[in-house]
Amino acid sequence: GSVVKEGDSVVGVKYNQSEEERASLTVGADGAFSRVSATAGFTHPKWLLSYGYRFKLSNCKGIDPNVAYFYVGNDVGLGYLWLYPRSETEINLGIGRVPSSKTNWHALPPMQDVLRKYMKTHPETQNAKIESVNGGVVPCAGIIPKFTDDGVALCGNSAGQVSSIIGGGVTTCFHAGQVLAKHAKRMADSGDFSKKSVKEYEKEYMKSKLASSITNTGKGMWAVSKYAMFNDPIAAAEIVLGQLDARTLNELIQGKASVATIMTLMSDFLPMVAKIGVGYLRAIAVSGL
Known part of the structure; x- marks a missing residue:
C-alpha cells in the first residue's frame, strides 16, 4: 500500500481508505512496481525492466540435475531462455x-510460444507436463541512487538489487535482507530510526562486492538496451559468445572482469567493438541517454 507520512518521516502504510499499519521502520520489499518506493518519493532514473515467463515441468527425461542451460537467439530477443533442473525429471523452463x-x-x-517450441523440439521435454505457469518483472538497470530515508528502507527488486545481466535476485536480495535485518535490530535497540540511522544500511550494502557487480552490469545492460533499439544484439552476441572461454564469460556476467581483461577483449574484437560503438552512438543520438 501507500506509505503514511508525518512531516518528512514515513510512519507506516495504508492498505485502503480505512486500514493502515504503523511502524518505526517501514520496509518496501514489494517488487519492481513498489508502492512503498513510489509513495515515499524514491526515484528510478533509467528504470529498465525485464519481463519473465516460466513453466514448471514434470515427466522430463535425460536431465542432468547438476547442469543449468542458457540459450540466446532471435526468437528470444534481448534476453535468454533458461533451463534449471529441479531433479532428474523436473525442471524450471523460463524466458526473460x-x-x-x-x-x-x-x-x-x-514468450510462452517460445517455451512451448523448446519443449516440442527437445527430447528431454517432449513428453513433459506443465505443472504450473508464472511470470514476473525484474529491474535490470542497476541499484537505484537512493533506497533509504527517514523511517523507510527498500530491499530487493524495489531497490534494483538484482543481477542486471542474468536477472537473478535470490543471492543479491538475500544478502540485502541480511544487511537490512542487522541494521533494523540496531535501530530497534537504539530507538533511532532517523534518516541518518537508516542510511547506515544503504552505506554498508553499497560497499559490498554484490552491489558493485550489480552497478557495473546495470550500466552495461542499459548500454546494450540502447544499442538494441536500432541494431541486432544477437548477431554480435553470437560472434562474441562463440569465442569466449567460460571463465572470461562468467567474469563479464558478474561484472568482475579486470581492466586488463576488458582491454584485451576490446583489442581482440576491435572490428566488432567499433561496429557496436557506432550503433550505440546512433541509438543515443536518436533516443537520448
Whole structure:
C-alpha cells in the first residue's frame, strides 16, 4: 500500500481508505512496481525492466540435475531462455527479455510460444507436463541512487538489487535482507530510526562486492538496451559468445572482469567493438541517454 507520512518521516502504510499499519521502520520489499518506493518519493532514473515467463515441468527425461542451460537467439530477443533442473525429471523452463523498443518487442513471438517450441523440439521435454505457469518483472538497470530515508528502507527488486545481466535476485536480495535485518535490530535497540540511522544500511550494502557487480552490469545492460533499439544484439552476441572461454564469460556476467581483461577483449574484437560503438552512438543520438 501507500506509505503514511508525518512531516518528512514515513510512519507506516495504508492498505485502503480505512486500514493502515504503523511502524518505526517501514520496509518496501514489494517488487519492481513498489508502492512503498513510489509513495515515499524514491526515484528510478533509467528504470529498465525485464519481463519473465516460466513453466514448471514434470515427466522430463535425460536431465542432468547438476547442469543449468542458457540459450540466446532471435526468437528470444534481448534476453535468454533458461533451463534449471529441479531433479532428474523436473525442471524450471523460463524466458526473460528486455523490451529495447516497442517495435522490437512486438516483432518477437510471445514468450510462452517460445517455451512451448523448446519443449516440442527437445527430447528431454517432449513428453513433459506443465505443472504450473508464472511470470514476473525484474529491474535490470542497476541499484537505484537512493533506497533509504527517514523511517523507510527498500530491499530487493524495489531497490534494483538484482543481477542486471542474468536477472537473478535470490543471492543479491538475500544478502540485502541480511544487511537490512542487522541494521533494523540496531535501530530497534537504539530507538533511532532517523534518516541518518537508516542510511547506515544503504552505506554498508553499497560497499559490498554484490552491489558493485550489480552497478557495473546495470550500466552495461542499459548500454546494450540502447544499442538494441536500432541494431541486432544477437548477431554480435553470437560472434562474441562463440569465442569466449567460460571463465572470461562468467567474469563479464558478474561484472568482475579486470581492466586488463576488458582491454584485451576490446583489442581482440576491435572490428566488432567499433561496429557496436557506432550503433550505440546512433541509438543515443536518436533516443537520448
